[in-house]
Amino acid sequence: MPEFDVVELEPTDHLGPGETAPDFTRPLVTDEFWEDRSLAEFVDGRTILVFTPMIGSFVAKYVWDELAERGWLEREERVVGVTASTPYGISRFLDENDLPVEIFADPTNGIAADYGIAHDLDGMTGIGEPRLAFVALEADRSIESVWVADEWPEFPDYEALEAELGLD
Amino acid sequence: MSKATNRDDGPAITFYRLQACPYCERVARALGELGLEYRSRFVEPLHSRRDVVKRVAGVRTVPVIVDHETGVTMAESANIVDYLESTYGAGSAADSTTADGATAETGGDD
Numbered sequence: 001m002p003e004f005d006v007v008e009l010e011p012t013d014h015l016g017p018g019e020t021a022p023d024f025t026r027p028l029v030t031d032e033f034w035e036d037r038s039l040a041e042f043v044d045g046r047t048i049l050v051f052t053p054m055i056g057s058f059v060a061k062y063v064w065d066e067l068a069e070r071g072w073l074e075r076e077e078r079v080v081g082v083t084a085s086t087p088y089g090i091s092r093f094l095d096e097n098d099l100p101v102e103i104f105a106d107p108t109n110g111i112a113a114d115y116g117i118a119h120d121l122d123g124m125t126g127i128g129e130p131r132l133a134f135v136a137l138e139a140d141r142s143i144e145s146v147w148v149a150d151e152w153p154e155f156p157d158y159e160a161l162e163a164e165l166g167l168d
Numbered sequence: 169m170s171k172a173t174n175r176d177d178g179p180a181i182t183f184y185r186l187q188a189c190p191y192c193e194r195v196a197r198a199l200g201e202l203g204l205e206y207r208s209r210f211v212e213p214l215h216s217r218r219d220v221v222k223r224v225a226g227v228r229t230v231p232v233i234v235d236h237e238t239g240v241t242m243a244e245s246a247n248i249v250d251y252l253e254s255t256y257g258a259g260s261a262a263d264s265t266t267a268d269g270a271t272a273e274t275g276g277d278d
Contacts, residue, residue: 032219034210
């Protein structure tokens with residue numbers, strides 16, 4: 001028997017299809033700089049929000065590597081990240097991993113709280129981060145579909161996820 | 169490369185700055201005093217991580233402003249403050265106090 005624990009997360013009351021994704025303004029980080037942007041300003045067509053655990057965690061690295069590998073960063077839909085890291089950490093991460101994507105910096109994790117997907121970290125008192133989650137938005141920010149991790153760590157079946165998010 | 173580097177909307181002035189840099193704060197104060205809207209783009213302390221500033225302005229120091237209204241791109245805080253005062257200030261270029269102060273402090277940016 002393996003002696004490790006995949007933690008089952010508490011049920012969430014996260015946002016779902018048909019609801020409007022709450023707007024927010026945070027520094028939007030590129031591999032070179034960051035500037036305040038609102039989600040409303042960013043979304044001008046189908047958009048996939050990718051919430052990950054904080055930069056530096058293997059989960060964030062695995063997910064962004066996988067999405068890049070699967071061509072998500074060159075799709076017609078815009079893909080944008082959200083995580084509970086500082087702009088400095090995110091910008092270095094994008095640069096060092098050659099990732100042509102932008103990520104909203106939300107060190108206080110308020111966005112994840114608003115979306116119902118916050119995860120307070122055991123043993124890191126006072127620090128929370130988003131659960132791994134994918135949210136597909138229409139141009140008016142109405143939510144089409146959502147995938148939220150139920151376990152920690154948990155990775156999606158990417159083919160099923162792409163089907164669910166309409167990325168066939 | 170970044171997708172966010174080109175913007176058609178938003179404030180006319182883009183302000184490249186470094187967190188806690190006094191020269192940048194000087195420009196921020198001038199922008200505020202003149203009531204100008206601007207978009208802040210923060211870069212990192214390491215000059216080697218400032219390729220975007222180099223591409224835009226030909227230097228790796230900040231502050232740098234890009235005024236999309238006038239087509240002016242400018243580095244060095246004293247020059248920038250002088251430019252803002254003379255372009256948008258009530259006293260315009262005739263304000264000799266601003267010009268003198270600016271000349272004396274040129275060249276100390278981060």
